[in-house]
Amino acid sequence: MFVDEVKVHGRAGHGGKGCVAFLRETFRPKGGPSGGNGGRGGNVILQADHDLNNLVAQFYTPRLIAEDGKPGLGKGMDGPAGKDLVVKVPCGTLVWRLPSPPPAPEEESGKETERTTLLATSSRRPVMRHAGSERAMEINLEADKTPAVNDETEKDLVADLTEHGQQFVLCKGGRGGLGNRNFATARRQTPRFAQPGEAGSGEGDYLLELRIIADVGLVGYPNAGKSTLLTAISQARPKVAPYPFTTLHPQVGIVEFADYSRLTVCDVPGLIEGAHRNVGLGHEFLRHIERCKLIVLLLDMAGTDGRNPWDDYKQLLRELELYDPALLERPRMVVANKMDEAVAEQNLKKFKRRIPKVPVLTMAAAFDEGTENFKKILRKAVYA
Ligand SMILES: Nc1nc2c(ncn2[C@@H]2O[C@H](COP(=O)(O)OP(=O)(O)OP(=O)(O)O)[C@@H](O)[C@H]2O)c(=O)[nH]1
Ligand SMILES: [Mg+2]
Secondary structure, eight states, rough: OOOSSEEEEEEHHHHOOOOOOBOTTBTTTTTOOOOOOOOOOEEEHHHHHHHHSHHHHHOOOOOEEEEOOOOOTTTOOOOOOOOOOOEEETTTTTEEEEOOOOOOOHHHHHHHHHHHHHHHHHHOOOHHHHHHHHHHHHHHHHTSSSOOOOOOOOOOEEEESSTTTEEEEBBBBOOOOOGGGGGGOOOSOOOOOOOOOOOOOOOOOEEEEEOOSSSEEEEEETTSSSEEEEEEEEOOOOHEEEEEEEOOOOEEEEOOOTTOEEEEEEEOOOOOOOOGOOOOTGGGGGGGTTTSSSSEEETTTTTTGGGOOOHHHHHHHHHHHHOGGGGGGGGEEEEEEESSSTTHHHHHHHHHHHHSSOOEEEOGGGBBSSSSHHHHHHHHHHOO
């Protein structure tokens, strides 16, 4: 399963409470206050890890709760701190803080219960219960008007974990309370109190969103040959098949060169007309090419399934623009695939006549024709 967006709940550990104790030892019957401090609560820490490629672990364990600090002990012993919870996420994870849901109308319903109970005790007429249920209905209707938690405008970006090993403290553990030995003074030699531990900070709902970080993004209609191309230039082995939407989630391949330099290429599912209206697989997966330095528009120049390469090209640009107009500003390359097919040459001529100024790279990915040249051009474009 591939998960690139997941809502989690984070809560740091509570600090342990301070201890109230007095030392009693042989020959020291009044050894003075000796309560130790409570331990610090554990933090919830997110850590980027390049061995992960999606957020499936957080999908199954969305409650990220760190350990509480232990209370202080007698003889001046401090309680141990709660263990930090280190959660590994893939590189390219954005962390959004979601608004906390508005508190349930407890006061209202509390008052109502009180009133109903009072009424019920004074006279046990069924009409009272009826009045209560009507009121409850009113409250429910109000609760429905509350804004959706996932509302785009309300979420707040708090971190972007891009580098392997980068950490972000999502929720900070609470401080442990001080034990009573900290409160002894010359005039108050037997303090019989200690501090309670503090609650951790940052508790709440968060949205983790993965936006893959790759150098090159492959965009095209289904069946254009994106996965075939990725297979030809890298060690990645995405599924290749002659039916649309073979690729259902993004795949990253690493292209290696003779001098050991490398670049990453991301193959995303096919994009079709109306993707912005959620046609096909929608266009949400375009978030994974948002961070690419170069966008490769891969066209099926053979026009398989009665398609027209020029229409495909225009439609792809339109869908990119509808997703995010900034994507059109990104350097891009037009690649004509399936040039081994008979009609491809003719289609290419027509296509070039329409956009004479845009260079079009030709290839037949399935037969490894033109793929070496493509790799060289990629490298030049990315490292330029
Ligand atoms: N003749 C010919 N067929 C090709 C070429 N490249 C890919 N194909 C075929 O086109 C079909 C689709 O290829 P894929 O690589 O799965 O296409 P895709 O763009 O990844 O498709 P989706 O994952 O569905 O978006 C397969 O049957 C490939 O064998 C090519 O250069 N020439
Ligand atoms: Mg594919």
